[in-house]
Amino acid sequence: MQKEKMKIVNVTPHSVRLIKSDGSAQNLPSEGIVRVSETIKTVSVIEGVSIIKKELTTVSKSDLERIKKEIDRGNMVLVSLLTAISLKEHNSEEIDLSKILIIGKTARDGNGRIIGATALTRGDLI
Numbered sequence: 001m002q003k004e005k006m007k008i009v010n011v012t013p014h015s016v017r018l019i020k021s022d023g024s025a026q027n028l029p030s031e032g033i034v035r036v037s038e039t040i041k042t043v044s045v046i047e048g049v050s051i052i053k054k055e056l057t058t059v060s061k062s063d064l065e066r067i068k069k070e071i072d073r074g075n076m077v078l079v080s081l082l083t084a085i086s087l088k089e090h091n092s093e094e095i096d097l098s099k100i101l102i103i104g105k106t107a108r109d110g111n112g113r114i115i116g117a118t119a120l121t122r123g124d125l126i
Contacts, residue, residue: 009070010078017116019107025116034063034079036086056082058090071099084123097123
């Protein structure tokens with residue numbers, strides 16, 4: 001059986017536009033969402049707005065299995081920074097963090113709006 005070509009699987013909630021060094025762009029549609037659980041505790045209130053402490057926990061078992069499956073297929077998995085941090089803190093024994101990607105550097109238009117990513121960062125490098 002022939003191995004499929006490695007690809008980047010985007011599991012963030014939005015599509016990601018990758019801007020390559022030659023100026024061309026590739027759109028990575030979201031292929032599902034992997035989220036991190038969190039606990040929230042109110043620590044104070046200022047002018048009627050809660051100031052909270054957030055603690056990241058882990059991704060769900062089903063999301064963790066999905067990531068493992070994509071890595072086993074030879075793919076890289078693009079996640080949010082919070083998801084990558086959680087994987088590093090809670091699942092580094094189970095997940096090859098060098099196969100996890102986050103947005104590393106963004107490009108902006110003249111108004112300062114993000115128009116794409118010009119670089120990615122591996123999870124083991126954060």
